[in-house]
Amino acid sequence: MGSIPNEISTLPELDRLELAVNGLVSSIPSTIANLTKLVVLDLEANNLTGNPFENGLLDLPILKQVFLSSNSFTGSIPSDIGSLTLLEDFWIAENELMGSIPTGIGSLTELKSVFLYDNRLDGTLPSEIASLTGLTNFQIQNNVLVGILPQNGFPSLTALTTLRLDFNFFSGTTPSTIGDLIALTDLRVNNNFLTGELPASLASLTNLRFLTVNTNFLVGSLSPTMFTDFTQLDTVDLSSCFFEGTLPASLFDSATLRLAYLNNNQFSGRIPENFSNSPLLRDIFLNNNLLTGPVPDIAVGELFTLNEFVLQANLLTGSMPANVCDLRSTGILDNLFADCAGPVAEIECEFPTCCNRCFESNPAARRQLQLGAARNELPGLEFVQRQETRDFQRHVGLSANVSIPLAKDSGGKGALDATTQPFS
Numbered sequence: 207m208g209s210i211p212n213e214i215s216t217l218p219e220l221d222r223l224e225l226a227v228n229g230l231v232s233s234i235p236s237t238i239a240n241l242t243k244l245v246v247l248d249l250e251a252n253n254l255t256g257n258p259f260e261n262g263l264l265d266l267p268i269l270k271q272v273f274l275s276s277n278s279f280t281g282s283i284p285s286d287i288g289s290l291t292l293l294e295d296f297w298i299a300e301n302e303l304m305g306s307i308p309t310g311i312g313s314l315t316e317l318k319s320v321f322l323y324d325n326r327l328d329g330t331l332p333s334e335i336a337s338l339t340g341l342t343n344f345q346i347q348n349n350v351l352v353g354i355l356p357q358n359g360f361p362s363l364t365a366l367t368t369l370r371l372d373f374n375f376f377s378g379t380t381p382s383t384i385g386d387l388i389a390l391t392d393l394r395v396n397n398n399f400l401t402g403e404l405p406a407s408l409a410s411l412t413n414l415r416f417l418t419v420n421t422n423f424l425v426g427s428l429s430p431t432m433f434t435d436f437t438q439l440d441t442v443d444l445s446s447c448f449f450e451g452t453l454p455a456s457l458f459d460s461a462t463l464r465l466a467y468l469n470n471n472q473f474s475g476r477i478p479e480n481f482s483n484s485p486l487l488r489d490i491f492l493n494n495n496l497l498t499g500p501v502p503d504i505a506v507g508e509l510f511t512l513n514e515f516v517l518q519a520n521l522l523t524g525s526m527p528a529n530v531c532d533l534r535s536t537g538i539l540d541n542l543f544a545d546c547a548g549p550v551a552e553i554e555c556e557f558p559t560c561c562n563r564c565f566e567s568n569p570a571a572r573r574q575l576q577l578g579a580a581r582n583e584l585p586g587l588e589f590v591q592r593q594e595t596r597d598f599q600r601h602v603g604l605s606a607n608v609s610i611p612l613a614k615d616s617g618g619k620g621a622l623d624a625t626t627q628p629f630s
Contacts, residue, residue, distance in 0.1 A: 207231075210249075215240040226250040226273065234258055239265040248273040250297070257281030258298070264289055275299040275321060282306075283327075288313030297321040299345070304328070307346070312337040319343040323370065327351060331376075336362045345370040347394065354378030355400075361386040368392040372418065375399060380419075385410040394418040396443060404428070412436050418443040420467065427451025436460055443467040445491065450474065453492075458483050469516065470494040477501060477522075482508040491516045493543065500524030501544075501553070509533060514541040518565040522553050531560035 207229045214223070215237035221244060230252035238244075239262025247269060254277040263272075269290050275297045282305025283298075293314050303325040311320075312334025320338075323345045330353030335344070342365050351374040360383040367389050376398040384393075385407020393411065396418040403426035404419065411417075412435040424447040433439065433456040442457060445467040452475035453468060463484040469491040476499040477492065488511055497520040504527060509515075512533055526544060533539035545567035546555035555561035 209233075210235055210238075212237045214238060217241065219243055222246040222248075224248040225252070228252055230254055232256075234261045234263065236261040238262050242266060242268075244269060246271045246273075249277065250274065251276040253278060255279065259284045259287075266290070268292055270316075271295040273297045275301070277301055279303060283308055283311075283322075285310050287311060290314065292316055295319045298325075300324040302326060306330070307332055307351075309334045311335065314338065315340070317341055321345050322349070323347045325349055329353075331356060331371075333358070336360075338363065340365055342366060342389075343368040347372040347374065349374055351376060355381055357381045358383060360384055363387060364389060366390055370394045371398065373397045377401065379403075380405055380408075380424075382407050384408060387411065388413065390414055391438070392416045396420040396422065398422055400424055402426075408432070409435070413438065415440045415462075417441070420445040420447065422447055424448060425450070428454040430455050433457045433460060437462070439463050441465040444471065446470040448472060452476075453478055453481075453497075455480055458487075460484050461486070463487060464511075465489045467491045468495070472496055474498065485511070487512050489514045489516075492520065493517055494519040496520065497522055501526055501530065503527040504529045506532075509539075510537045512537060512539050515539060515543070516541065517544045517553075518563075519567060520545065520552075521567075524553060526553060526555040526560055531556065534560060534562070 209232035210225065210230060212235045214235060218240055220241050223241065223244060224246065226248050230249065231254065233254060233256030244266050245268055250273045256279065258274055258279045259281065264284065264286060270292050271294060279298065279301040280303065282303060285308045287308055288310035291313065294316050295318060299321040305327065306329025307322065307327060309332045311332065315337055317338050318340055319342060327349040328351060331351060333356045339362050341363055344366060345368065347370045353376065355376055355378060360381055364387060366387050369387065369390060370392065372394040377400065379402035380395065380400055382405040384405060388410060390411050391413050393414060394416065400422040402424065404424060409432050414436060415438050418441065420443040427450055430452065432454045439460040439462055441464065449471040450473065453473050455478035457463065457466060458478055458481045461484060464486050465488060473495040474497065477497060479502045481502060482504040487509060490512065493516045500523060501517065506529055522545065534542060542561045543563045543565065544555045544561050545552040545565050546557060546561050547564035548566035552567045555564065557564050
């Protein structure tokens with residue numbers, strides 16, 4: 207508790223100052239400039255205020271690690287941040303910083319991790335990040351950054367394992383050079399304004415565990431073999447875009463896949479016969495597409511870890527397979543949603559023993575939605591916010607002549623239903 211005392215200057219030989227999670231208040235004292243042998247400064251998770259760069263921080267010539275996240279710091283990152291030439295870890299996330307990411311960050315060639323997320327940073331992403339060839343973890347999500355992603359800013363960052371650009375306002379296309387980052391295990395560009403098709407080079411990122419591109423304006427079809435060589439996929443979120451064509455069947459051959467969100471697109475054709483191949487699947491969201499045909503049968507023992515199977519607002523027909531229904535009693539399947547309501551149900555599914563939520567579908571409205579999107583006739587854009595753990599996600603509703611109420615499942619994941627009533 208209390209503040210950092212000015213008398214800290216009487217410790218000129220100090221090389222580590224670690225005061226995280228101590229309830230400290232006030233600002234960093236200017237006398238910290240006297241600690242010229244300081245290598246590690248850790249003040250995370252306190253209640254510190256003020257501009258942390260105005261009180262001598264830039265006068266510490268051999269700093270290697272700066273941990274200032276989870277405070278209430280204000281101000282901006284100074285243009286001369288590059289003077290800390292030995293800096294390896296720069297963590298100042300979860301504060302109230304404003305302004306842009308300075309181009310001087312490119313001078314910090316020893317950087318391994320940069321955490322700037324959950325601030326109010328604006329401006330564009332400087333191309334100088336290409337100089338940070340040792341960078342392994344770059345997280346700038348949840349800011350108000352804008353502009354086109356540097357088309358040539360990625361090839362040199364081959365050490366990157368985590369790249370988080372999500373929840374900003376980036377626009378333009380996804381750089382094809384993203385495929386050069388073959389060490390990536392976590393790539394999240396969701397909740398931006400990205401357009402165009404996903405680059406084919408994405409298939410080179412075979413070490414990915416987390417891939418989220420949802421809630422953008424991405425278009426085009428995905429190769430059926432896109433995920434063939436991926437060996438450790440955990441989460442794939444392609445939802446709330448404009449993807450079309452058939453579902454990428456290779457996704458479901460991943461032995462490690464747990465979460466597959468492909469809802470709120472224009473995927474058509476049948477659900478792949480191999481959709482039950484992944485033994486760890488917990489969530490499959492396919493709702494609000496243009497899928498046709500029956501739900502494929504599964505073998506006894508498959509999908510035993512499935513918790514949510516969401517299928518409504520499609521053009522599916524037939525009956526829900528008995529082995530899928532059995533998961534409601536023999537497995538942990540809590541939510542099975544389908545178009546099984548109305549005078550003429552699209553799919554037969556016993557309520558509530560099999561499907562625990564039935565929707566009344568409107569095939570004509572679904573086809574109208576498809577035609578309207580193809581002609582760029584999108585009269586309604588609705589951004590729905592939801593909170594999942596600590597993140598906020600914007601959902602895009604593509605409304606033609608139908609309402610888009612937000613249905614929530616037990617896990618808190620929003621599911622947009624565009625199948626029912628006209629707008630009033």
